[in-house]
Amino acid sequence: MRDLRSELLRSDPVAREVGPSPADFDLMRRRILSSRPVVTPRRVGPRLVLALVLSVVAVNGALVTRSRLSLGRSDPPRDALVGDTGGEVALRQVQYRTPGGTRVFWTLNPNLEVR
Amino acid sequence: MGRWPAIIVVSCSTALGLGAALIAQEGTPAAPPSTQNAQSTRLRGFVITLVLGDSQDSSSGGPPRLVPPDLHSFTPAETKALADLKGFLPYKTYQPLDTAWVIGLNGPHLFLSGVDGQKHEFSMHSTQLNPTLMSVDMLKLWDVPPADRQKMVAVLIHTTFQIDVGETVVVGTSRLDGARALILLVTAAPIPPQGSQGNSDPK
Numbered sequence: 001m002r003d004l005r006s007e008l009l010r011s012d013p014v015a016r017e018v019g020p021s022p023a024d025f026d027l028m029r030r031r032i033l034s035s036r037p038v039v040t041p042r043r044v045g046p047r048l049v050l051a052l053v054l055s056v057v058a059v060n061g062a063l064v065t066r067s068r069l070s071l072g073r074s075d076p077p078r079d080a081l082v083g084d085t086g087g088e089v090a091l092r093q094v095q096y097r098t099p100g101g102t103r104v105f106w107t108l109n110p111n112l113e114v115r
Numbered sequence: 116m117g118r119w120p121a122i123i124v125v126s127c128s129t130a131l132g133l134g135a136a137l138i139a140q141e142g143t144p145a146a147p148p149s150t151q152n153a154q155s156t157r158l159r160g161f162v163i164t165l166v167l168g169d170s171q172d173s174s175s176g177g178p179p180r181l182v183p184p185d186l187h188s189f190t191p192a193e194t195k196a197l198a199d200l201k202g203f204l205p206y207k208t209y210q211p212l213d214t215a216w217v218i219g220l221n222g223p224h225l226f227l228s229g230v231d232g233q234k235h236e237f238s239m240h241s242t243q244l245n246p247t248l249m250s251v252d253m254l255k256l257w258d259v260p261p262a263d264r265q266k267m268v269a270v271l272i273h274t275t276f277q278i279d280v281g282e283t284v285v286v287g288t289s290r291l292d293g294a295r296a297l298i299l300l301v302t303a304a305p306i307p308p309q310g311s312q313g314n315s316d317p318k
Contacts, residue, residue, distance in 0.1 A: 110290055
């Protein structure tokens with residue numbers, strides 16, 4: 001008595017086929033490898049170099065500017081600033097040079113009281 | 116591919132080196148002049164003289180008088196600067212009130228005695244543009260703050276200018292129609308030549 005399973009195995013053509021040869025395996029492997037998409041490494045191009053150099057230059061510029069502003073200077077006393085910021089009088093300053101070569105810087109202060 | 120890291124390292128090192136050099140240059144005083152002649156024109160400090168200019172004088176006519184006239188109260192440079200003011204300023208007498216030295220480019224706050232003992236505070240900050248030219252970035256004269264902090268501090272003079280070593284600049288303030296004026300004579304005093312026994316006292 002033949003059951004369906006034994007009948008399917010008997011008539012299966014795979015059982016009668018010969019497997020691929022080693023040469024076929026080799027050919028198949030080469031085809032697979034050759035058809036693999038080429039992944040090129042991302043180039044660290046001039047843009048990145050330029051960006052890095054610009055960043056370093058910008059940081060240096062900031063440091064140099066900061067050093068120029070801070071070296072050898074000290075803030076005037078707060079008391080002196082009070083008069084500047086709070087002064088309501090607009091001081092007018094004139095400059096001129098005398099024929100003898102002396103330079104004069106003169107501040108006109110309408111509220112000045114010289115006792 | 117292999118050369119980019121080297122390029123990056125070299126570029127960054129160059130930029131950092133330039134920045135460090137600039138910062139170091141800012142923090143280092145200018146190199147002293149090599150010649151003896153240039154050395155004699157280097158700045159020693161500033162002579163600050165507070166002067167009262169007054170247009171009311173009993174002896175009218177004639178050139179402006181220096182009060183007192185015979186005590187060498189002014190240096191020769193200051194005397195010349197005051198003489199140059201003739202015809203420009205209406206003051207007939209110039210009376211020295213106080214004198215102080217500012218050694219170097221910057222000095223501490225100074226207190227100058229004004230008219231009738233009135234105290235003024237003085238401060239200045241300068242930078243050296245070249246061995247013989249200074250930039251006075253801030254020169255300020257103001258009244259000593261009153262004990263009552265609610266009152267405003269009166270700034271009398273606040274200005275900036277450039278000055279050559281050896282030059283005397285007149286910085287003054289007055290009312291437009293005022294009979295009296297407060298004047299600062301600022302002299303950029305040079306280092307006396309080696310071997311000379313110059314008078315170091317500004318008075």
